[in-house]
Amino acid sequence: xxxxxxxxxxxxxxxxxxxxxxxxxxxxxxxxxxxxxxxxxxxxxxxxxxxxxxxxxxxxxxxxxxxxxxxxxxxxxxxxxxxxxxxxxxxxxxxxxxxxxxxxxxxxxxxxxxxxxxxxxxxxxxxxxxxxxxxxxxxxxxxxxxxxxxxxxxxxxxxxxxxxxxxxxxxxxxxxxxxxxxxxxxxxxxxxxxxxxxxxxxxxxxxxxxxxxxxxxxxxxxxxxxxxxxxxxxxxxxxxxxxxxxxxxxxxxxxxxxxxxxxxxxxxxxxxxxxxxxxxxxxxxxxxxxxxxxxxxxxxxxxxxxxxxxxxxxxxxxxxxxxxxxxxxxxxxxxxxxxxxxxxxxxxxxxxxxxxxxxxxxxxxxxxxxxxxxxxxxxxxxxxxxxxxxxxxxxxxxxxxxxxxxxxxxxxxxxxxxxxxxxxxxxxxxxxxxxxxxxxxxxxxxxxxxxxxxxxxxxxxxxxxxxxxxxxxxxxxxxxxxxxxxxxxxxxxxxxxxxxxxxxxxxxxxxxxxxxxxxxxxxxxxxxxxxxxxxxxxxxxxxxxxxxxxxxxxxxxxxxxxxxxxxxxxxxxxxxxxxxxxxxxxxxxxxxxxxxx
Amino acid sequence: xxxxxxxxxxxxxxxxxxxxxxxxxxxxxxxxxxxxxxxxxxxxxxxxxxxxxxxxxxxxxxxxxxxxxxxxxxxxxxxxxxxxxxxxxxxxxxxxxxxxxxxxxxxxxxxxxxxxxxxxxxxxxxxxxxxxxxxxxxxxxxxxxxxxxxxxxxxxxxxxxxxxxxxxxxxxxxxxxxxxxxxxxxxxxxxxxxxxxxxxxxxxxxxxxxxxxxxxxxxxxxxxxxxxxxxxxxxxxxxxxxxxxxxxxxxxxxxxxxxxxxxxxxxxxxxxxxxxxxxxxxxxxxxxxxxxxxxxxxxxxxxxxxxxxxxxxxxxxxxxxxxxxxxxxxxxxxxxxxxxxxxxxxxxxxxxxxxxxxxxxx
Numbered sequence: 025x026x027x028x029x030x031x032x033x034x035x036x037x038x039x040x041x042x043x044x045x046x047x048x049x050x051x052x053x054x055x056x057x058x059x060x061x062x063x064x065x066x067x068x069x070x071x072x073x074x075x076x077x078x079x080x081x082x083x084x085x086x087x088x089x090x091x092x093x094x095x096x097x098x099x100x101x102x103x104x105x106x107x108x109x110x111x112x113x114x115x116x117x118x119x120x121x122x123x124x125x126x127x128x129x130x131x132x133x134x135x136x137x138x139x140x141x142x143x144x145x146x147x148x149x150x151x152x153x154x155x156x157x158x159x160x161x162x163x164x165x166x167x168x169x170x171x172x173x174x175x176x177x178x179x180x181x182x183x184x185x186x187x188x189x190x191x192x193x194x195x196x197x198x199x200x201x202x203x204x205x206x207x208x209x210x211x212x213x214x215x216x217x218x219x220x221x222x223x224x225x226x227x228x229x230x231x232x233x234x235x236x237x238x239x240x241x242x243x244x245x246x247x248x249x250x251x252x253x254x255x256x257x258x259x260x261x262x263x264x265x266x267x268x269x270x271x272x273x274x275x276x277x278x279x280x281x282x283x284x285x286x287x288x289x290x291x292x293x294x295x296x297x298x299x300x301x302x303x304x305x306x307x308x309x310x311x312x313x314x315x316x317x318x319x320x321x322x323x324x325x326x327x328x329x330x331x332x333x334x335x336x337x338x339x340x341x342x343x344x345x346x347x348x349x350x351x352x353x354x355x356x357x358x359x360x361x362x363x364x365x366x367x368x369x370x371x372x373x374x375x376x377x378x379x380x381x382x383x384x385x386x387x388x389x390x391x392x393x394x395x396x397x398x399x400x401x402x403x404x405x406x407x408x409x410x411x412x413x414x415x416x417x418x419x420x421x422x423x424x425x426x427x428x429x430x431x432x433x434x435x436x437x438x439x440x441x442x443x444x445x446x447x448x449x450x451x452x453x454x455x456x457x458x459x460x461x462x463x464x465x466x467x468x469x470x471x472x473x474x475x476x477x478x479x480x481x482x483x484x485x486x487x488x489x490x491x492x493x494x495x496x497x498x499x500x501x502x503x504x505x506x507x508x509x510x511x512x513x514x515x516x517x518x519x520x521x522x523x524x525x526x527x528x529x530x531x532x533x534x535x536x537x538x539x540x541x542x543x544x545x546x547x548x549x550x551x552x553x554x555x556x557x558x559x560x561x562x563x564x565x566x567x568x569x570x571x572x573x574x575x576x577x578x579x580x581x582x583x584x585x586x587x588x589x590x591x592x593x594x595x596x597x598x599x600x601x602x603x604x605x606x607x608x609x610x611x612x613x614x615x616x617x618x619x620x621x
Numbered sequence: 622x623x624x625x626x627x628x629x630x631x632x633x634x635x636x637x638x639x640x641x642x643x644x645x646x647x648x649x650x651x652x653x654x655x656x657x658x659x660x661x662x663x664x665x666x667x668x669x670x671x672x673x674x675x676x677x678x679x680x681x682x683x684x685x686x687x688x689x690x691x692x693x694x695x696x697x698x699x700x701x702x703x704x705x706x707x708x709x710x711x712x713x714x715x716x717x718x719x720x721x722x723x724x725x726x727x728x729x730x731x732x733x734x735x736x737x738x739x740x741x742x743x744x745x746x747x748x749x750x751x752x753x754x755x756x757x758x759x760x761x762x763x764x765x766x767x768x769x770x771x772x773x774x775x776x777x778x779x780x781x782x783x784x785x786x787x788x789x790x791x792x793x794x795x796x797x798x799x800x801x802x803x804x805x806x807x808x809x810x811x812x813x814x815x816x817x818x819x820x821x822x823x824x825x826x827x828x829x830x831x832x833x834x835x836x837x838x839x840x841x842x843x844x845x846x847x848x849x850x851x852x853x854x855x856x857x858x859x860x861x862x863x864x865x866x867x868x869x870x871x872x873x874x875x876x877x878x879x880x881x882x883x884x885x886x887x888x889x890x891x892x893x894x895x896x897x898x899x900x901x902x903x904x905x906x907x908x909x910x911x912x913x914x915x916x917x918x919x920x921x922x923x924x925x926x927x928x929x930x931x932x933x934x935x936x937x938x939x940x941x942x943x944x945x946x947x948x949x950x951x952x953x954x955x956x957x958x959x960x961x962x963x964x965x966x967x968x969x970x971x972x973x974x975x976x977x978x979x980x981x982x983x
Contacts, residue, residue: 051867089744136784137743143684148742150749150771180827183679220864229857238849241680243860 041187043203046073047211047252049163055187056177058168067123075205079120081113085130096152114141115158127166127177135178142184186245188277214255224262230322231271236281246274268328276329375426384427392423436472436489436525440518442538443479444509463496478514480507481548511542512558519566533572539579540586563592644870647877648689649884652859653850660843660953661690664821666891667932671842672822681847683825684783691738695889701730704769705816706776737778739771751807767814772805775820785824786833793837800840842925844957891935898931899941911951914976917958926954948981
């Protein structure tokens, strides 16, 4: 019989998650493990429970399609005289465990292929002269080793994996699995017979909504986790205990808002009001309007989730959501300066009032309020209790709420446009089109824009930082082309502007569109070599001013100088030999979406 | 067969998903998402409406709905053994010369088959999409034979591309070519083949993962936005049904068998009635006014709007197209064809909605 003690506090969440995964590997999808240790011990534990025969593959993040999906086995095909398919990693791991190392660096296309196999339970192969469908049902452990600064595991993948585990604890997992492979098999046999009472479904969905989780896969995965736990405990029906545990493990890490748990509602939850910060608009909006009325069962489960939310987790999640992601519409918005002590308060999170963090007293009292009666009773019957800090109101460390502040800086996108003859002949119209499209993006983000054009003898500020898109557009339309290329002057003017922008506490993103054919030096004299030397010097100075920089090379045949220039600027360098306006703006968007370097 | 084999040798019993794999979630069991269901039903009734694009949030059942729709399609007649799904009632001269079925000279047999809904998987290579030299026969017999690709298999049916926004550019080009001409021209590896490839393009994707090229966007007749339901009762029902289905697919399907049959019947009747549906002049005017008011690019939006409205009228048992049909379909028919300036702040959807409110007063 599977151990009945499973689920009590003696097991860490990681061990529990591994046990549940082992019992319903394919159904639960798998886990995301975040951190530097690489989740090796978690994988080892899981494999111990799955037994030695279970298939296991490591999946490198840069895997070509023929290895991932499958392809033609040329040698065998030739030897046997018939088409022989060589299955890819996904179908070779059918029924087993796939470990995606460096999930943070996996490309969108690879992620989409994995996701598609997970959804279909099979790989549809249509390549190398083969059309085949091969079963591919696997559990996936995505190891996200990013420190949060670069990308993170693709959302489409994360959405399908039940458990999101930090690795701080996975490094110290016990060597002995809590379940033997036989016990796992027993539990698997039971799973399909376990009933899910209607109220359990309702509780899990309601809790997911209260935590601000949009995706419907989350409550479904939680339901599966609850069922797996019921199976491990030898039950025939899911109980609220199973649901509480599943909610804690599956829904807790996905939380994007602090649930209103009988606390004073609505007021003083500024983080939920989308109007407060434009970048927040993409955050789930299912909260306030449809805040469900919670019944007792839901409150119990919600309390379980809430108590397990590690301090700062919500804030981290909120940060992750607000950080410019791969979503093109959220390009290069101003750096969000997260500071512990100043700026506008945007909400509160559980935490300790250590130095630098400011206690949100009102929120702390609200957090403590619902428990007063219980705590009083506890005191009366003399139960051992956590240290209390007050007499009138019994406040415990878990009640502490730390104020979250955000001072959002404005972003200014500076377009530095080469309008010289060489550029104009090539691409000025396209560059203009791209700038127009990017302007639209800036408008959506309420960013400011500025424009500098350089041609003939010197650069000119066509448009100082402004929010008026209409002006920007008119200036752009009037911009004529022709003449020599005073690149150095363009960069110098850009630097002056960037210094001013930063002085005002704004962030700057510079987009330099040029073909790099500098031929006018800083003093306005003609001469290629002097012009190039001056341009590099000006680039060094601009780089010192430290804006985010993107160099878009609009030359038909890019010259090495442009790349050298980009290197000097430590800028992203993008060559667009045959692009139209929309492709140009797309690239710039993507490049800037990766955030400041 | 293969699944069980693998399951045994790996010591892993694969439950739930396996049994669900061979089944399709019933269309009528999908909760909410009316706009998406309506668009798919219309495409099922009238193939000439030009495809459906379903764009939206994760986990909203986009691909589930498309696969579910395929189970509702009334079967069609093809020439037995034809690899291009040729229509027996069509003119023989339109048939492709590489079709082996008609080459034999004998009178061809007709067979009734389900309408193909062909998946274009990510990572598909060009050779398998447009067709190519039959490698096996080339390697073993040294013959130069054409092996039809996905486009041939999708002829007279549906071509479904999940994550259509992640499709490689060269495949998008192929699709655009074929969708425009209804013919697939293969010139490669010493082959020179052309065959009919008329299909309804159905795409789905999540806009957060990438945008769609405007040319491809324009190819879709209807574009549907799906969002996660925010209503608690709906969410509970979605989760409940999904869970029931995953645990006991057969039982779940049996439960919905009756409504599925009714829906299939509705499509069949609508197909038969379609030629008799009238489009009064005021309706045409309405569609034109709407397209003008939103500033739609080209005439395709207007044409699609009228066509889809006819299909909808047929589905709803109306004798002629009514303003309400236009109102219901205008967002899906027009929102992806708006001319976009850099100063357009608003959502395309809002623009269409405003125009509808202006043109068709309630």
